[in-house]
Each structure stands twice: as C-alpha cells, then as structure tokens.
Amino acid sequence: MSNRKIIIEWALGVYEDLHFTAARETLSQNPNLKAVGFLPVYAPREVIVASSMLPVGIYGGGDQIEIIRGDAYYQSYICHLPRSVIELAQSDRLDFLSAVLFPSTCDVIRNLSGMWQVMYPDLYVRYLDLPHVRDPEVGGKFWERELRTLIDKLGEVSGHRASDDDLRAAIHLYNEVRWVIRELYRARSAEPWRLPTEELYLLLRAGEVVAPELFLDKARAYLEAIHEDSPPMKDRSRVIVVGTFCEQPPLGLIKTIERAGCWIVDDDLLIGNRMLTRDVQTQGDPVANLAEAFILHSEKTSVLYEPDPDGKKTLMAQRVRAAKADGIIFAAPSFCDPALLDRPMLRSGAEEAGIPCIAFKYAENTGQFQQFREQAGTFSDSIKLWGGS
Amino acid sequence: MATDSADSVVQKDRSMVLQKNMIAEHFKRLERAPESGEPVVYTFVPGNLTELIRSFDALPLLPEINALQSGMRGKSKDYIAEAERAGHSEDVCTYVKCDIGMLKSGNIGPTGTKLPKPDLLLLSYTGCYTFMKWFELLREEYDCPTVFLQIPYQGDGELEPEHRKYIVDQIEADLIPAMEKISGKKYDEDKLKHHLGLAAEAEDDLVAVLHSAKNRPSPIDSYFGGVYYVGPIFSAFRGTEEGVEYYRELRKEVEARVAAGLGPVTPDGSLDEQDYRLVVEGPPNWTSFREFWRMFSEEKAVVVASTYTKVGGTYDLGFRHDPSDPLGTMADYCGGCYTNLNMPSRIDMLVNYIKDYSADGFVINSVKSCNSFSAGQLMMLREVEKRTGVPGAFIESDLVDPRYFSAANIKNRLESYLQMIDARRQRTAS
Numbered sequence: 001m002s003n004r005k006i007i008i009e010w011a012l013g014v015y016e017d018l019h020f021t022a023a024r025e026t027l028s029q030n031p032n033l034k035a036v037g038f039l040p041v042y043a044p045r046e047v048i049v050a051s052s053m054l055p056v057g058i059y060g061g062g063d064q065i066e067i068i069r070g071d072a073y074y075q076s077y078i079c080h081l082p083r084s085v086i087e088l089a090q091s092d093r094l095d096f097l098s099a100v101l102f103p104s105t106c107d108v109i110r111n112l113s114g115m116w117q118v119m120y121p122d123l124y125v126r127y128l129d130l131p132h133v134r135d136p137e138v139g140g141k142f143w144e145r146e147l148r149t150l151i152d153k154l155g156e157v158s159g160h161r162a163s164d165d166d167l168r169a170a171i172h173l174y175n176e177v178r179w180v181i182r183e184l185y186r187a188r189s190a191e192p193w194r195l196p197t198e199e200l201y202l203l204l205r206a207g208e209v210v211a212p213e214l215f216l217d218k219a220r221a222y223l224e225a226i227h228e229d230s231p232p233m234k235d236r237s238r239v240i241v242v243g244t245f246c247e248q249p250p251l252g253l254i255k256t257i258e259r260a261g262c263w264i265v266d267d268d269l270l271i272g273n274r275m276l277t278r279d280v281q282t283q284g285d286p287v288a289n290l291a292e293a294f295i296l297h298s299e300k301t302s303v304l305y306e307p308d309p310d311g312k313k314t315l316m317a318q319r320v321r322a323a324k325a326d327g328i329i330f331a332a333p334s335f336c337d338p339a340l341l342d343r344p345m346l347r348s349g350a351e352e353a354g355i356p357c358i359a360f361k362y363a364e365n366t367g368q369f370q371q372f373r374e375q376a377g378t379f380s381d382s383i384k385l386w387g388g389s
Numbered sequence: 390m391a392t393d394s395a396d397s398v399v400q401k402d403r404s405m406v407l408q409k410n411m412i413a414e415h416f417k418r419l420e421r422a423p424e425s426g427e428p429v430v431y432t433f434v435p436g437n438l439t440e441l442i443r444s445f446d447a448l449p450l451l452p453e454i455n456a457l458q459s460g461m462r463g464k465s466k467d468y469i470a471e472a473e474r475a476g477h478s479e480d481v482c483t484y485v486k487c488d489i490g491m492l493k494s495g496n497i498g499p500t501g502t503k504l505p506k507p508d509l510l511l512l513s514y515t516g517c518y519t520f521m522k523w524f525e526l527l528r529e530e531y532d533c534p535t536v537f538l539q540i541p542y543q544g545d546g547e548l549e550p551e552h553r554k555y556i557v558d559q560i561e562a563d564l565i566p567a568m569e570k571i572s573g574k575k576y577d578e579d580k581l582k583h584h585l586g587l588a589a590e591a592e593d594d595l596v597a598v599l600h601s602a603k604n605r606p607s608p609i610d611s612y613f614g615g616v617y618y619v620g621p622i623f624s625a626f627r628g629t630e631e632g633v634e635y636y637r638e639l640r641k642e643v644e645a646r647v648a649a650g651l652g653p654v655t656p657d658g659s660l661d662e663q664d665y666r667l668v669v670e671g672p673p674n675w676t677s678f679r680e681f682w683r684m685f686s687e688e689k690a691v692v693v694a695s696t697y698t699k700v701g702g703t704y705d706l707g708f709r710h711d712p713s714d715p716l717g718t719m720a721d722y723c724g725g726c727y728t729n730l731n732m733p734s735r736i737d738m739l740v741n742y743i744k745d746y747s748a749d750g751f752v753i754n755s756v757k758s759c760n761s762f763s764a765g766q767l768m769m770l771r772e773v774e775k776r777t778g779v780p781g782a783f784i785e786s787d788l789v790d791p792r793y794f795s796a797a798n799i800k801n802r803l804e805s806y807l808q809m810i811d812a813r814r815q816r817t818a819s
Contacts, residue, residue, distance in 0.1 A: 052655050056578065072765065072767065072770055073765075073767050075757075075763060075766075077756055077763075078760065078763065078764050082764070095575070102544075104542070105762055106518045106758050106760065107517065107518045107519075107760040107761040108764040110542060110544075110761075111732055111760070111761075111764040112764070112765070112766040113731070113732075114544075114731040114732025114733055114735075114765065115765050117732065117733055118732060118733055118734050118736065118768065118772060119768075126544065126733070127542055127544025127545075127547075129542055129544065129552075130523070130543045131539070132514065132537055132539045133537060133539055133559060133563070135562065135563075135716060137558075137562070138558045138559055138562050138563070139539075139784045141555075141558070142539075142541075142551070143556040145551040145555075146551075149549075149551070149764075210654075212721050216654070228634075243484070265498055267766075292746075302522075303661070305512075305514075305521050305539075306527070307539050309528055309529075309535070312529070313529070332478075332597065333482045334480060336480075337481060337482070337518055337519055337522070337760060338518070338522070340478040340480050340481050341478075341482075341485070341519065341522035341523075341526070342522060342525075343476070343477065343478065344476040344477055344526070345525060345526060345529060347476060348476070355766065361478075361575065367634060
C-alpha cells in the first residue's frame, strides 16, 4: 500500500472513531497529560498545549451516531450539531476530557456552554468570547486578558500553569501546523486532482483529535506522497465551498460534490485550524502576540463582525480570485444562523461580481446525496457551458 | 415589548393613554428628523444606551420593536415573505426578515409614519448573535457609520471586571466619538448623569410594579401585561421625564388595584379571580398576541413573573443605573440583560420566581426564531422541575411568523397542563 493510502486510512480510522481512542491512548501514554475539548470554530490551541493538555476538537457525531438522548435536549428547529455533541457526552464518549471550551460561534454553542455547566458540574467549562473589535488597544487588550484568564484556569485544571517559554514553544509548534495546512491548501488549489478534498478533509479531521506533533508528521508525509499515486487529472469546475465552518457536512457530501464534477479549491471546513492567517511572533510577550495575531490576522468568517462596510460584498470575489475558482457552492447546515444570515450578503456580492453560485443546506447526518449530486453536477456543467467567474 | 397597543386593552388607565401619546409623539419626531436635524440612532433593546443617546439630543429607534409591532398589526407575514423572496433563509430569525421586508416595502413604521434613515447604527451586541448579522445587513442598505459595542457574555455567571473594562473602553474609544460626530455636540457627562438619574427613578417604580405580582390576587399580568409595562423603559424613554411620569402613574394605578383587591386588565376585562399563578419563560408570540393571552385569561391563569420582561434589563434583581459612575453603570446594565446571562443563572432566576411569587407552575414558550432564548430550554424545563418540584409546560410558536402559531395545539397543551396542576392539588389536598 502506498504511503498516501496508509496515511489516509489512518486518518479515516481516527475520523470514524467516536470513542476518541487516539486521544485516549495519548493520555494513557502520558500520565500527566489532560485533555481539553473545544467546539467550533476557534479556540487558542497554543494555550491548551502550553498548559500540558491535549486539544481535542468536538465536531459531533456526524452521520455515524444514532441520536437517542440528544434529541431530548433540542427542539426540531435547532441545528444538529449540539444533539450529537450531547449524545457523545451522554454515552460517555467524552469522559476523558478535563475541560471543555465553547467559543462564541453562535447562540446555540453559547447556551450549550451553560448546559454543560449544569450537566457536568465537576468539569471546567469556559465560554470563550472572541473579540470582535479590531482595535488592538481595545479588542486586542480584551482578548489578551481573556487568554491570561484561560491560562490561569487551565493551569489549575492541569496542575501546570503555562510559562512564557511553554507558550512560545506551543506557538512555534502551531506555526508549523498552520504552515503545513496552508501548504496543503495551496497544493490542492494548484492540482486538485492530486489532493482530493475527501482526503484532505480526513487528514485535517484527524488533526483535530490527535497530538499536533503527530498531525504534523502525517501531514508532511502526505504532502510528500501526493505525487506518488495521485488520481488522474480530470477537467472539472473549480469551486469554493462556503458556510461549512461549524457543523461539518458528512464525508459523503464532500465526495459527492467532487464526483459530480467539481474540484473544491477552497472551503470553510474546520476553519479554526487555520484561523490565524500568519505566523504568530515567537519573540516577546507570547500572550500579547497571540492576541495581536487574532485581532489583525484572522480569517474573515461569519462568526466574527465584519468592520469593513464593503467587506461582505467583496469577500467572495477576493476568495474566488485567490483560488482561481469558477464558482461558489454555499453549503450551510440547516438552522445555522451564522452561515444562513451571512449568505444573502455574500451571495449578492458574488453575483454582482458575475460569479456563478448555488446554495443548499445539509445536516451532519444527511444520508441522501442524490439531490446534491444533481445540483453540483448541473452547476459544474453550466460553468463548462457558459463559463465561470 | 409592546409599546403602543393600548387600544387593544379594554379598559384604559391614565398610564395607557400616556404611553400611547409618548409613542405617537416619538414616531412623529422620528418622521420629522430629516427636517429637524435630530440625529437618529438605530439600536437594540438589550443593551440599549438610551441615556447616552438622549444626552446627545439624538433619537433612538429600535428595529425589534418595529418588527413586533408589525407582527401585532398583521403585517409581518408579507414582510417576511418579501425578505425570503430576496434570498433570506426560512430558518433564520423572523424579526430580521420582518425588518428587512418592512424596509423593502417603504419603511413605514408601527404608527403609520415613515421611518427615517439612521445617522448611526449602534450595534449593541448584547445576548444575541443575530444582532450582529442584522446590522451588517442593514448597513448594506444605509450609508451611515456603524459602531460595534461588544458586550461580553456572563459565561461564568457574572460580569467580570475585565469585561466591564472592555465595555467602558469601547464606549470611550468608539461610541462617544461617533455620537459627537453625528450630533455635532461634545460629550456632556453632567447631562448623561441627569438622564441616568431619571432612569433609576423610573426603574424603582417599574420594580415596584413587577413585585406587586406577589399579592393575591396579582394586580398585574407580568407577561402579557408586562410587555406593555416594560415598553417605555426598554425602548426610547428610559432616562426621560416622560418615562418617569409614566412609571409613577403606572405604579399608582397598580397600588390602587392592590388596595382594591383587583386583578390585571386583560382583553376580556379585569382578571380578579385567579386560579393559576404561572411563571413564563421566553418571548410571546406577537401575531396572535391577544388570542394567546386569552388562552391564559379564560382559564383564570395569571402570569406573576416572566423572564422576557427582563431582556431590556434585570432591574428586579437589583440593578439600577448609577449616575455617579456613568460609563461603568452602562456597562453593568448591558452585561446584566437577561439573554446575556448564562444558563445556570437563567435557571436560578426561574426557580427563584416560582418560589418568590408562589407560582403553581411555569410555562416555556419556545420560539422558533430565537436561538438565544430557545437553545437549551428543554434542559431548563427539567432542571427547574427538579429543583422546585413544580411541573412545567412546553409550548412552541414564533415571534412574528404567523405560520408557526398553531392555536389549537397551544390551547390543548395549556389546558392539559392546567388540568395536571388541578390533579396535583387534589392529590396534595387528599
């Protein structure tokens, strides 16, 4: 079996394992290590690692878990993600976590933080209020204070308060992680047939629940292996998939889009792993550096306020240009406020710029892909016939 | 919050007339604003900084109020359809779609007057994610500045000192300069203090009104009537002389009802005989408001406390605007609004209401539109039941989308619930 296949099979195994065996094994091999879960979209993983803890991304159960208890917590008009997160917890699959962080992604995740406080009173739970004000002296200082509080609190949980050197080492490590993710995205955009999104996604999903060092090894090896036995080049339309930053689409949907005739050349999948778009400084005050990086150099996403009045209007055209894409697929989870409220602004900007768009909704447990195949296939055909952006 | 529908109530107290006139005059001023030059500031109810806006002689305008009024006046259905035709998802907040639809249909406000364009969009980001998108959407329609005021969530059950500082920093660095620019006036701290003092005065009277529901019979309905009572203080009139007068008058009327042993005024008259004392969580449905209220009043059920009437401030928990610390007190106010409280605090509040107001039960009205309220309410139901031993009822509707109001369903659930309370009483008595 080729290296590429070995790596992807490993990633698939990690992705499908809803008992988080890889994370549990890491903990059992390192008795002093504790695990911190975090929900989408962004949590400062550097702080977690510097506190001698393992960051574990909690993205629900996808289409692999039957919801038995989770539905009792939510009305039909709430998205699917929190149901499966509760299902994972209530079935003891998250019992290895010592703390859980709930970033300010939306009101559902916000309220889930309080539900966790009630349901698991012995666990450390923190709501992470990400800064929306982009003035370093106001929003930056706020986020810096939040990070310092988090450092103190995680230190109490782990028994190891992160020192500045710990933080610098973690920043260095995550600069490497972000670099390799950027390289993967760059490589996919350049030659998408060599790096299908199905594989890239599996690798990145695995990276959310294993130690960052292990992910780095696998990702570097994969980058080297993509020329070994890549699938043949195919003439397909190049698309960006927008709106998939929180509740993740099932793997089958990602496969369907590409098999229907589209190459995904940019996306919002797991965007928290590359939220900081530049390397964080390792010299000087590491907490201030992390705060500054977020304020000045974070991805534009629906979960953060857009200070530029033209920002929403122009964002899609910028992304399409950067990715040399032909069109945009707006794929939002049902009942997802951030993605669905943003969509009219983003879509009208894209259409004004002459970019072909389609839109659909999914849930993490969507099991039928025929309609998506038809939509994506027709979209690709129309781009071929009448041209893209 | 209902602010101008005093017409819909059978009996008119002086406070109702006052409120109606205040609202009418406010919307007339808003209509004249392009000519009079009074700056108009769009902002939200939770975390509204009315005293600061007024201190610059500017006029606040609150899109949620317009949306709920459109719902009460039967216009929201068409507005929502208009927004959905323009690409807004059926899954998202109907307040937003109603507002966008109203804008696209000529921007005629609740009193039939044309609403002015904003000079400033003051996005007080308090307790609701959707607010952020709402003003990003409105910003595309108006050529005016936007100030984003981030109010940190009370994730650990309190407004932490660094969160308070963050709010004050933003007011100083962003909001005050923006207000100075649109009004052409310098920030006047003494004037702000004056408005804050007036706010505290009205808040005292409002709390006395809310606490009056501890009496038997309760002289007020704290939910259906409550939304009228909080109207002025949650919208444009906190910190104004008119607001003070309104609440002074309201308190007098309520105290007179207590003395006379009377219940609240409902769509069908005075509810003096009260068989059920209930606490309600969640916003009301506005499109069938009277019908919804009647389902309770016909069963002789009175609401003695509600959480929705705290979205614009938790005065009954002790908060008062403090003129001696003008910016700090505004930060405290914003941080303490109901939807900015974490789930354990919200559960505590319901538990305390049930005990303090000697309630027989509690009802959660879960609205499809509002994840800030609705996500987690099923767990709240179980927790409150567990801690109080009082069973709860769970009903579902929407804010302003009439498609999601199923009268028969809600009535059935409510009646069954009240029968359950009766059965418990009989068991306890025997």
